Amino acid sequence: MLRAGHAVGRMIGAARLAALIHVIAVLPPVSALAENPLQGPVTHGLALYGDPALRKDFDHLPYANPEAPKGGRLRLGQRGGFASLNPFNARFGDAPQLIIGNVLQSLMVRSQDEPYSFYPLIAESVEIDEAREHVTFHIDPRARFSDKTPILASDVLFSFELLKSKGRPNHRAIFALVKSAVALDDHTVRFDLTGVKDREAPLILAAMPVLSKRTTKVERFDDLDMTIPLGSGPYVISEAKAGARLVLRRDPDYWARDIPSQRGLYNFDEIDIDYYRDGAALFEALKAGLLDYREETSAARWSTGYDFPAVRNGAIVKETLRPGRPTGMEGFVFNLRKGIFRDVRLREAIAMMYDFDWINANFYSGLYVRTESYFGESDYSSIGRPASAAERALLSKFPGAVRDDVLEGRWRPVQHDGSGRDRTVAKRAQALLAEAGYGVVDGRLEKNGVPLVFEIMIRDRDEERLALNFAAALKRIGIEANPRVYDEVQYQRRRQRFEYDMMIGQWLAYAVPGQEQMHRWSAASLDKEDSLNLAGAASPALDAAIDALLASRMKADSISAARALDRVLLSGFYFVPLQHVNAIWCAHSAAIRHPAHTPLFPMFPYGFTLENWWSEKARPR
Known part of the structure; x- marks a missing residue:
């Protein structure tokens, strides 16, 4: 996408966006909208076809371990580098994607054990009509950013308008189709999808990240900005060195730690991500004991390269994990x-x-x-x-x-x-x-x-x-x-x-x-x-x-x-x-574990989600 060129152009764009958000904030109250009521019932989840697999009273996601100990450190490596801490602007390759989900979270969370279903997170429930032309999200009153300020409908609408105008191409394309976005009250947001004719559209809205209206700088959103974002997720960024290192620290006051969709996940106290030139450098870092987890993409290395002392003595474990997703x-x-x-x-x-x-x-x-x-x-x-x-x-x-x-x-x-x-x-x-x-x-x-x-x-x-x-x-x-x-x-x-x-x-x-x-x-x-x-x-x-x-x-x-x-x-x-090869080859420290049940449709950037792993060193002795 074309980036904003001059400071004046950025200020004008920011002013227009601010004016639009102001208009949304003063929309009529619920009573004024009663002539077009929703037809759908309130539900706990969304699915692309049919109903979500888990009932409203589910305790945790199938691939989570609610008994997993909290604590320890996870050391990861990524190829390349980064020059921004904003993973949502058009310059996709410049920001660490691990910020998504760990620091910045969405209205609802996708189950990685179902083809396409979402469950409560920031939104505790959702209403949707049979034609999927209107979707309403009810924000959990407990939802908080990491600075303990509440997440409100104004933050959701701010995020929607910002991503529609300055976000990635996929956000801009689908959000531009939304006929209107309305705050019915401080904890309720309604989207009008009349004429969109896309069953996936409500799910894309459910996956929308919620950014803080108070702290997000609109005028700098499409810049290479190293400002640490305020999120609502289980981790906060404690250290960021452009192109070299990112450290996430678990928030002990994470507001959603006990809700079913998050229970048993995000177990490490700290996640350290160091950046390396290429796959060969990452492999050498694993051999040197600098990483706790690595996914291998070279068949030759997987076949013959893992005969080194840490593997032979059991300190590093080789595993072949098999997802259920298509091969791409x-x-x-x-x-x-x-x-x-x-x-x-x-x-x-x-x-x-x-x-x-x-x-x-x-x-x-x-x-x-x-x-x-x-x-x-x-x-x-x-x-x-x-x-x-x-x-x-x-x-x-x-x-x-x-x-x-x-x-x-x-x-x-x-x-x-x-x-x-x-x-x-x-x-x-x-x-x-x-x-x-x-x-x-x-x-x-x-x-x-x-x-x-x-x-x-x-x-x-x-x-x-x-x-x-x-x-x-x-x-x-x-x-x-x-x-x-x-x-x-x-x-x-x-x-x-x-x-x-x-x-x-x-x-x-x-x-x-x-x-x-x-x-x-x-x-x-x-x-x-x-x-x-x-x-x-x-x-x-x-x-x-x-x-x-x-x-x-x-x-x-x-x-x-x-x-x-x-x-x-x-x-x-x-x-x-x-x-x-429809398998994920991974080598990891014997000190980190995962549940026996692994998700069928894991998210990226790692082939298998690491949010359900834990450190055995954190288990009470």
């Missing part, structure tokens, strides 16, 4: 904003040359499987499934948007012979390139006298190894691809501004696909700085599939829409799919 997608992304990649035949030919079979055997000890779908290992994947009548009806309006083999569920990424130099695949790619008007002249692939040359933007040594192998494969058919490593700050800036030809992109999968798809693939997200539309995708077929997904009223409808979206994406060859 990681791949080399074509930036279609660059004219060189406009021809889908060129993109398909380039994708053919990625030799997964050789790479898996030689780089990953055979532990990975090829990624085939954006919603892999879930009901939402189109792989191996012929299109249903509902899918065909949706896609029939866009002739040519989906290939026949994709429509029939027969398409798979090209399989190589494992030699590292599969000539049959190379000939197929060359034939496709010739069809697209390319030819090899003096060993270089050209079209109209212009050689095909592009850069692959990468961020660390693991990506570099993969990119170098891919570049070598492309060179055999005359394509010059040049991998280039950027430091974390440069990498994030270029990603946010789409200043790359190709990069390795990752699309995390959620239990139920929804609003995030709009920010990844819609025409509306194409030119929004810092959107997740890394490929520069824009087509009526993609927009129609996303609209159908968001308008789905039943799970069967959402499955049809998601599979249609999957087929359009696969047919467009916006990426070169890489590989995945």
Whole structure:
């Protein structure tokens, strides 16, 4: 997103926002709104489809341990750095995401054991009508910020307006659809969603972080600001050194420590997060005893690198944890904003040359499987499934948007012979390139006298190894691809501004696909700085599939829409799919433990939530 440029512009924007918030604050009382009453009952939770799994009288979340001891320290490592303590502005990559949930909390909290359900937190209950056109949140009168000031409806409305105007692209997009936001009293907020036609919209509002109106500086919200935010969560920030270190200290007076959705969670007295250059540096920090927990992403290291003294003597434990979420997608992304990649035949030919079979055997000890779908290992994947009548009806309006083999569920990424130099695949790619008007002249692939040359933007040594192998494969058919490593700050800036030809992109999968798809693939997200539309995708077929997904009223409808979206994406060859393992490899100190029941749909940035872990050192002796 474009950042505010001049101080005068920021002051004008702040003044307008302040005026808008003032108007909201003086809206008519409840009696004046009685002509449009809510139809829905008061309930303790929200679900995308049906009802939440837990009843109103639930004691704790299934993956929490209410008997876990409080105390001890958790030492974590993160790759990269940070230059801000605001994780909600448009400059997503500049702030530690662990602030979310630990320091700054939302109206309601998502259960990580259900596909998409929310339970009470700042809001103790919610009202919603059957059409999902009106949602009302009732704030818990006990809710407090960490300075013990009450959380009021004015804070909720302030947060809504601020995020709508200055927040991340996803906040701005969905909040802009809200017809009105009204404070019915100091502890009640009502949102009018008439005409939105998105079942997920009330849940996105439930997940909205609540910021302090009194202390949040509107005029500095989209700056790189290291001001420590006032939150309502279980931790406060006790130390922050830009780019290097963040320390969270547990608030002994956390107002929600005994409510069911928080019971048994947030057990460490202190969480220390140090920042490292890359995965190799994080691994060395673990070996040196500087970290208590690390998730491994290198199959080679996982297979052979963990034979060091702390593992052998049991001080560090290796665990393989298995979530229930879809696998998502990681791949080399074509930036279609660059004219060189406009021809889908060129993109398909380039994708053919990625030799997964050789790479898996030689780089990953055979532990990975090829990624085939954006919603892999879930009901939402189109792989191996012929299109249903509902899918065909949706896609029939866009002739040519989906290939026949994709429509029939027969398409798979090209399989190589494992030699590292599969000539049959190379000939197929060359034939496709010739069809697209390319030819090899003096060993270089050209079209109209212009050689095909592009850069692959990468961020660390693991990506570099993969990119170098891919570049070598492309060179055999005359394509010059040049991998280039950027430091974390440069990498994030270029990603946010789409200043790359190709990069390795990752699309995390959620239990139920929804609003995030709009920010990844819609025409509306194409030119929004810092959107997740890394490929520069824009087509009526993609927009129609996303609209159908968001308008789905039943799970069967959402499955049809998601599979249609999957087929359009696969047919467009916006990426070169890489590989995945549907497991989380973690190594951790033997002194920290987690419940036997681990959540099915864990949140990020860590693959498995750490909020339900505890330190055995804190247990009374």
